[in-house]
Amino acid sequence: MKKLKEERGSILVLAAISAVMLFSLMALSVDAGNLYFTQRQLQTLADSTAMAAALEIPACQLIPQNRCPAMVTAATTAFTEDNAPAGATLAAINNGPALAGDPNFGKATYVETVVTMSVPSYFARVFGTNTVPLGARAEAGYAVPAVVPSKRVWANTVELNGGNIKDAPGQTGGVYANSTAFADSGNISAPYTLNTSGSITGNCYNNGNSCGPPPTKVAAQPDPLSSSVEPAMPGISPTNQGTLNNGNNNCTQGGSNYTLCPGTYGSLNFNGGGYTVTFAPGLYYFTGALNGSAVTLSGSKVTFFFAGSGSLTTNSGEVWNLSPPSAADIAADTTHALYNNCTSCADMSIWQSAADSNLMIIDAGYNMTMQGNIYAPDAEVRMNGSGSITTTEQIVCKQLTLDAGTITINSSGAVGVSDGSQRLSLAE
Amino acid sequence: MKLLACIRVLRKADQGGALVEFSLVFPFMVALAVGAADFARAYYVGIELVNIAHTGAAYGSYIVTISPNSSSAISTAASQVTPSVPGVVFNMPTATVVQECSDGTNASASATLPPTAICTLPAIIVYKIQVTASATYTTIMPWPGIPSSFILTRTATMRGCDGTGQC
Numbered sequence A: 001m002k003k004l005k006e007e008r009g010s011i012l013v014l015a016a017i018s019a020v021m022l023f024s025l026m027a028l029s030v031d032a033g034n035l036y037f038t039q040r041q042l043q044t045l046a047d048s049t050a051m052a053a054a055l056e057i058p059a060c061q062l063i064p065q066n067r068c069p070a071m072v073t074a075a076t077t078a079f080t081e082d083n084a085p086a087g088a089t090l091a092a093i094n095n096g097p098a099l100a101g102d103p104n105f106g107k108a109t110y111v112e113t114v115v116t117m118s119v120p121s122y123f124a125r126v127f128g129t130n131t132v133p134l135g136a137r138a139e140a141g142y143a144v145p146a147v148v149p150s151k152r153v154w155a156n157t158v159e160l161n162g163g164n165i166k167d168a169p170g171q172t173g174g175v176y177a178n179s180t181a182f183a184d185s186g187n188i189s190a191p192y193t194l195n196t197s198g199s200i201t202g203n204c205y206n207n208g209n210s211c212g213p214p215p216t217k218v219a220a221q222p223d224p225l226s227s228s229v230e231p232a233m234p235g236i237s238p239t240n241q242g243t244l245n246n247g248n249n250n251c252t253q254g255g256s257n258y259t260l261c262p263g264t265y266g267s268l269n270f271n272g273g274g275y276t277v278t279f280a281p282g283l284y285y286f287t288g289a290l291n292g293s294a295v296t297l298s299g300s301k302v303t304f305f306f307a308g309s310g311s312l313t314t315n316s317g318e319v320w321n322l323s324p325p326s327a328a329d330i331a332a333d334t335t336h337a338l339y340n341n342c343t344s345c346a347d348m349s350i351w352q353s354a355a356d357s358n359l360m361i362i363d364a365g366y367n368m369t370m371q372g373n374i375y376a377p378d379a380e381v382r383m384n385g386s387g388s389i390t391t392t393e394q395i396v397c398k399q400l401t402l403d404a405g406t407i408t409i410n411s412s413g414a415v416g417v418s419d420g421s422q423r424l425s426l427a428e
Numbered sequence B: 001m002k003l004l005a006c007i008r009v010l011r012k013a014d015q016g017g018a019l020v021e022f023s024l025v026f027p028f029m030v031a032l033a034v035g036a037a038d039f040a041r042a043y044y045v046g047i048e049l050v051n052i053a054h055t056g057a058a059y060g061s062y063i064v065t066i067s068p069n070s071s072s073a074i075s076t077a078a079s080q081v082t083p084s085v086p087g088v089v090f091n092m093p094t095a096t097v098v099q100e101c102s103d104g105t106n107a108s109a110s111a112t113l114p115p116t117a118i119c120t121l122p123a124i125i126v127y128k129i130q131v132t133a134s135a136t137y138t139t140i141m142p143w144p145g146i147p148s149s150f151i152l153t154r155t156a157t158m159r160g161c162d163g164t165g166q167c
Helices: A012-055 A055-061 A071-079 A325-333 B004-011 B015-061 B071-079
Strands: A089-094 A108-121 A131-142 A152-167 A172-189 A192-195 A199-201 A215-219 A252-254 A257-260 A262-265 A268-270 A275-278 A282-286 A289-292 A295-301 A301-307 A310-315 A317-325 A350-351 A361-362 A367-370 A375-381 A390-391 A396-401 A406-409 A423-424 B089-090 B094-100 B125-138 B150-159
Touching: A012 A071, A012 A089, A012 A108, A012 A131, A012 A423, A012 B150, A055 A071, A071 A089, A071 B125, A215 A252, A252 A262, A295 B150, A301 A310, A310 A350, A317 A350, A375 A390, A406 A423, B015 B071, B015 B089, B015 B094, B015 B125, B015 B150, B071 B094, B071 B125
Parallel strands: A152 A172, A152 A396, A152 A406, A172 A192, A172 A199, A192 A215, A257 A275, A262 A282, A268 A289, A275 A295, A282 A301, A289 A310, A295 A317, A301 A350, A310 A361, A317 A367, A350 A375, A361 A375, A367 A390, A375 A396, A390 A406
Antiparallel strands: A089 A108, A108 A131, A131 A423, A252 A257, B089 B125, B094 B125, B125 B150
């Protein structure tokens, strides 16, 4: 009993008990700290993989398939890039999200990723807890607003083999493919849309090889100029093969300077002449070829119409500055001497008949400023040189082929308006 | 003789024994407590570093759409969430923006707008934003075998849109 009454060693007992408690606290701080730290890392991983996967949503929507390999590849690559801790696993990539009750459940414009990891414990092993399962989930969306500019390049097939189509600074015109979007190289940096029933072909439709963004699928957009009524052939034939008829409308020829007058033309060839040609206001109806190189063509309130065997072929060094007639200009032509009563010629610069499928070639060195429409509903417009077209209206054709050069859309106007906000975002 | 008698008395007395014992164990208990605090503090700093890097990367994934050469802005954005922790010096976060294909190939340090990397179908061009946050951590007290000051680093990597203005 005496031994029990002695106080010697009591502090050591208390200290031992306190040490166990303090050691437990330290163990808790280490293990809990490690778990919180790892959880934060996993959340960053989940966010990274969700963002990377979401970037693939447009591509995956454009290529119908059961499981989109591009999305899986992107997410797994991002998982590695973000220095995933050893033991972490990209457990799920769901497009759309599979979490019950999620507001974006099943939506194809969202993707969720789940990252899991069994985190080894340090001190909790004492209690038999060797690992602690952790998980993080992230969801990212890629909203695709239906931007359908009303001022646009419209073609059944947009074939991009090079060159680029872009908006002029501050403009919002776009490109629309009604059937097929093809791209091997080149770049479309204007809002680019494709009929929902359309298809994608080519090696780099999808941002690869600088082709710009993939087209956004939208509801079918009809030919915006289909209601145009083609002009009747004017009865006046002022010239053939560049030979002027001076008897009409003060048409003149002096050296290589021409002023041409409206009417029906067989064909005109300005190749290599260094010509400067001014077109007087009116309708120019071509039944043959209009060719040119190293020529400057300009005209105010003029419409070129090609029918039958009519075609337009431009070659190097050609400069065009054309502006179309307005409806008021045509209405003012009460005698129909200039426009042959072609009310649909308003805002038309170059118009090829729906029955004329001749190729329209715009070659190298070509510099065209077009304030009116280029309309070739049954023909291919091919730009195969380093030229440029600046249009303030629309280019509408059966097929637009861009091998090189630049088309600049200097006009705005949209059916669906993009607010310019970020479309890629973490949903939660 | 008196000294020997005094020692004999002291050996039998137990007054002050508790103080001696306490003084012996107290440093160990303090070390345990401070050690726990140091671990917790280090983890806290680590979590904050992940937050800083994550914030910068998330901001970068947006801003590259407008201007891919935004490393400086991304660093500044990341630094906005830097906490104040006594004894810890947080360094200015660093950011890099590169373009690459979504399958991880053809990474290029040239972050142009629009991007120019060449990717093979179905890979697309993306910007990869990498933000590194670091801090010089000084322990609360010196520990044997552990430097009293060392650098903690965390990196977050995220992807941004293709930079064509449509994201």
